[in-house]
Every structure is written in structure tokens, then in C-alpha cells.
Amino acid sequence: MALTQAALLESVPTGLFIGGRWRPASDGATLAVEDPATRRVLAHVASATVADGTAALDAAVAAQPAWARTAPRDRGEILRRAFEAITARADDFALLMTLEMGKPLAEARGEVAYGAEFFRWFAEEAVRIHGRYAVAPNGATRLMTMKQPVGPTLMITPWNFPLAMGTRKIGPAIAAGCTMVVKPAGQTPLTMLLLARLLEDCGVPPGVLNVVTTARTGDVMEPIIRDPRLRKLTFTGSTEVGRRLVEQSAEGLLRVSMELGGNAPFLVFADADLDRAVEGAMLAKMRNIGEACTAANRFLVHESVAEEFGRRFAERMRALRVGKGTVAGVDVGPLIDAAARDNVDALVREAVAGGARVLAGGAPAPGRGWFYQPTVLTDVPAGARIAVEEIFGPVAPISTFATDDEAIARANDTAYGLVAYAFTRDLSRALRVSEELEFGMVGINQGIVSNPAAPFGGVKASGFGREGGFEGIDEYLEVKYVGIAP
Numbered sequence: 204m205a206l207t208q209a210a211l212l213e214s215v216p217t218g219l220f221i222g223g224r225w226r227p228a229s230d231g232a233t234l235a236v237e238d239p240a241t242r243r244v245l246a247h248v249a250s251a252t253v254a255d256g257t258a259a260l261d262a263a264v265a266a267q268p269a270w271a272r273t274a275p276r277d278r279g280e281i282l283r284r285a286f287e288a289i290t291a292r293a294d295d296f297a298l299l300m301t302l303e304m305g306k307p308l309a310e311a312r313g314e315v316a317y318g319a320e321f322f323r324w325f326a327e328e329a330v331r332i333h334g335r336y337a338v339a340p341n342g343a344t345r346l347m348t349m350k351q352p353v354g355p356t357l358m359i360t361p362w363n364f365p366l367a368m369g370t371r372k373i374g375p376a377i378a379a380g381c382t383m384v385v386k387p388a389g390q391t392p393l394t395m396l397l398l399a400r401l402l403e404d405c406g407v408p409p410g411v412l413n414v415v416t417t418a419r420t421g422d423v424m425e426p427i428i429r430d431p432r433l434r435k436l437t438f439t440g441s442t443e444v445g446r447r448l449v450e451q452s453a454e455g456l457l458r459v460s461m462e463l464g465g466n467a468p469f470l471v472f473a474d475a476d477l478d479r480a481v482e483g484a485m486l487a488k489m490r491n492i493g494e495a496c497t498a499a500n501r502f503l504v505h506e507s508v509a510e511e512f513g514r515r516f517a518e519r520m521r522a523l524r525v526g527k528g529t530v531a532g533v534d535v536g537p538l539i540d541a542a543a544r545d546n547v548d549a550l551v552r553e554a555v556a557g558g559a560r561v562l563a564g565g566a567p568a569p570g571r572g573w574f575y576q577p578t579v580l581t582d583v584p585a586g587a588r589i590a591v592e593e594i595f596g597p598v599a600p601i602s603t604f605a606t607d608d609e610a611i612a613r614a615n616d617t618a619y620g621l622v623a624y625a626f627t628r629d630l631s632r633a634l635r636v637s638e639e640l641e642f643g644m645v646g647i648n649q650g651i652v653s654n655p656a657a658p659f660g661g662v663k664a665s666g667f668g669r670e671g672g673f674e675g676i677d678e679y680l681e682v683k684y685v686g687i688a689p
Contacts (some may be wrong), residue, residue, distance in 0.1 A: 513601050
């Protein structure tokens with residue numbers, strides 16, 4: 204049975220989870236977690252010090268040898284139990300995410316299902332870590348390779364997908380045999396804390412998973428990154444922060460996975476099924492209130508269908524209901540904080556001042572929280588800041604193109620390369636576009652590409668490394684070669 208809101212918040216631990224124990228910050232400091240729909244404080248959680256961060260890494264290092272020797276089947280069974288436990292508590296996790304992040308309950312339930320799938324997927328991958336055996340070409344020796352865990356890993360997760368961004372990293376690390384220090388975002392730490400308690404109950408040994416919440420992120424994380432005992436860093440967040448972390452990681456030559464910003468183009472060709480394209484646009488733009496690195500950021504529509512596409516798209520966006528995510532019938536919740544809402548509003552105002560027309564929305568929505576109207580702009584100038592920067596909100600800027608080559612060139616004209624979307628009924632065009640778009644992922648005639656069974660990740664300023672799929676576990680494994688004289 205799902206818990207009430209009060210009972211759920213009461214059940215979430217608020218301390219640091221280090222070495223299998225829950226404890227306060229060493230100096231007693233806390234940070235407040237607010238509901239972005241009401242600005243009400245939901246809880247106060249421990250705000251770790253540098254010493255607490257070091258203690259978390261100490262625990263991970265101490266637990267690494269025994270954890271690496273744990274049977275793959277045993278690690279997989281822990282993940283399978285965790286998948287089942289999350290599924291059983293789907294309503295609790297969904298409500299908690301809605302409270303601390305703002306997304307509507309229906310969408311939060313979707314994230315629970317998506318996030319839990321990473322545990323199921325990597326439960327099955329734990330027993331499929333393969334090496335190889337071969338005879339050397341000259342016949343003189345035998346070649347054997349094996350894959351072993353990288354070792355203690357620091358995971359820094361973002362606020363926009365509080366559950367899935369954690370399970371996408373924790374799942375392969377457990378499967379591979381790596382211990383972890385996890386630092387969730389300060390805006391949304393409660394989901395990770397509840398997940399840590401669930402994993403503890405599912406049999407994760409002390410020290411294998413350590414969770415450190417803090418308002419002093421840079422001060423606490425940098426010493427961990429520079430500690431020679433750390434062997435891997437994985438981060439999901441902005442490109443700006445990612446660059447700084449990569450610089451810090453270079454000192455220890457860490458294995459690094461970076462899932463950074465995006466500026467996703469959404470291409471609608473002249474032959475596209477417009478009903479399908481509009482449906483895809485709603486998914487690609489409005490998933491997670493537009494607060495996603497995979498969100499469609501630039502709508503490039505063939506000039507022959509742009510007016511009709513814009514009309515239909517704006518009609519759908521105007522029909523969305525904005526409000527607190529726990530209220531039935533609400534489609535769009537608040538943005539995460541005042542800075543996020545103000546940035547979105549500034550981008551829209553600048554575009555309109557530069558000549559863009561508003562087809563829907565165009566302003567903050569009423570309410571105590573950080574709400575913004577679902578917005579569609581057309582005639583967006585090519586040089587507008589909204590066409591260059593990641594919007595991270597419910598705003599869709601539309602511009603037009605005349606030829607396929609122009610569409611591809613404009614889509615690629617960005618420092619980012621995470622995901623692109625294209626709608627066409629022509630198979631040859633779809634294949635060509637897929638090959639020529641400079642992005643780590645491409646969605647053809649679909650507005651969502653994320654899938655636990657597929658490798659998630661980008662190129663250029665969107666980062667490197669892959670999460671999910673067969674490739675995801677390799678990020679946590681080192682290859683060792685053994686030469687054997689027969």
C-alpha cells in the first residue's frame with residue numbers, strides 16, 4: 204500500500220549513508236529540500252563536509268576487494284530484488300519525485316518504470332561478463348583476456364531524473380563489482396536516499412554503496428576526485444561543470460564517463476506524417492517539462508509544412524494544464540527553481556524581441572511555484588540565443604529549411620551532439636540523415652530514444668561514454684590480457 208505524503212517523507216532517511224551506517228554530517232550541517240510547486244520545505248538532509256566525503260571513499264575502498272570477489276550471480280540477484288522492490292513501491296517513489304522535482308505523477312511513474320529497468324537489465328548482464336581465449340598467430344603462446352571491475356567509483360547525479368540517473372549508474376557498477384560513492388543533486392536528494400535504503404534492504408553489503416548529500420559540492424567532491432584511490436568518475440549534468448570535473452580527473456588518469464548538455468534538433472521533412480510528427484514533438488519537447496538533456500531544442504521544419512505543423516503543435520501545447528504535479532489532470536509541473544524559470548523567460552523574451560512570433564504561451568504561468576506556460580515560437584532568428592543554448596523548459600522554437608542538406612547542416616551546427624530527431628516516410632532519407640547527423644543517438648519517427656537496452660550517450664560537447672545496453676557495463680570493467688606459454 205502506498206504511503207501518505209507525510210508518512211512517505213517521514214520514512215526517507217536524511218543522513219549520510221557511509222559504510223552501511225546512516226549518520227549526520229560531521230559538523231551537523233543540513234540543507235533544505237524544497238517543493239518547487241509550493242516553495243515549501245519538505246525536509247532537511249545532512250550536508251557533508253570534506254571529512255565526510257573522505258570517509259565515504261574510505262568505506263568504498265575498504266569494501267572493494269571482497270565485493271569484486273562476490274559471485275556474479277549474487278550481484279545479479281541483488282539487482283533483481285531491487286528491481287522488484289522498486290516496482291512494488293512505484294507509487295512511493297513517484298510521489299517523492301513529484302514532491303522534490305515537480306514533474307506530474309503520471310510522468311514520475313514512468314520514470315520509476317524506466318529507472319527500475321536498469322536494475323533488471325544489469326541483473327542479467329552481471330553473469331555475462333566475458334573474456335576470450337585464442338592461439339597467437341605464430342602458435343607460440345595462448346592469449347587470454349578477462350574483464351575485472353574498475354574499482355571505487357564516484358557518481359554525481361543530476362536533479363531532473365532523481366531515480367533513473369542513479370539506477371543507470373548504480374546498476375552496472377553493482378553488476379561489474381565496483382564500489383561507489385554517490386552524490387545526488389542538492390535539489391532532489393530524497394529519492395536517492397530512499398533508493399539507498401532499499402538497496403541496503405536488498406542485500407548490498409556495507410561500504411559498497413555510500414551516499415553523500417551536500418551543499419558544498421565542489422569542496423567535498425574535488426578531494427575525492429583527486430584521491431589516488433578513486434578509479435572512476437561518472438557525471439551527468441552541464442557541459443560547463445563536466446569540463447571542470449574532467450580537468451580534475453586528469454591528475455589521477457581516471458576512467459571517466461560524461462553525460463553532458465544537449466541542443467537536440469527536431470527535423471520535420473516535407474513528406475513526414477504530421478500527426479505522428481506532432482505527437483513525437485510533444486514527447487521530445489515536453490518529457491520532464493522540457494528539463495531533459497534529450498529534450499528537443501530546435502524545431503527545423505520544411506517550409507512547405509511549417510505553418511500546418513506549427514498550428515497543430517501550438518494547439519496541443521495550449522491544451523496542456525499547468526499546476527502542481529500531485530493534482531489530478533495536471534500535465535506540466537513547475538521548473539526546478541527561480542533561476543531556471545527566469546532563464547527560460549529571458550530566452551523567450553529575447554527571441555520575441557528579435558522577431559520571433561508567439562503561437563502559444565510565452566510567459567510565466569500563475570502560481571506560487573516556478574511555473575512557465577508551454578510555449579511555441581515561430582520565425583525564430585537563426586542567431587537567437589534560444590537556438591544556441593539548451594532551453595531546459597517547455598519552450599519550442601520553430602524555424603524552417605528548404606533542402607535536406609540545409610536541414611542537416613543546421614542540425615549539426617552546434618557544439619553539442621547528444622540526440623537528434625527526424626520525421627520522414629522516406630527510408631533512404633532516414634538512413635542518410637541518421638548517418639550524417641553528428642549525434643550519439645538519433646530517433647527516426649519517434650520522440651523518445653531512451654531505453655535501458657540501448658547505449659545512451661553523446662559526442663562532441665555532450666560528453667563520452669555510454670550508459671545502458673551491452674555497452675553500459677563495459678564502462679565499469681577493465682580488460683586484462685594474460686599471455687600463456689603452452
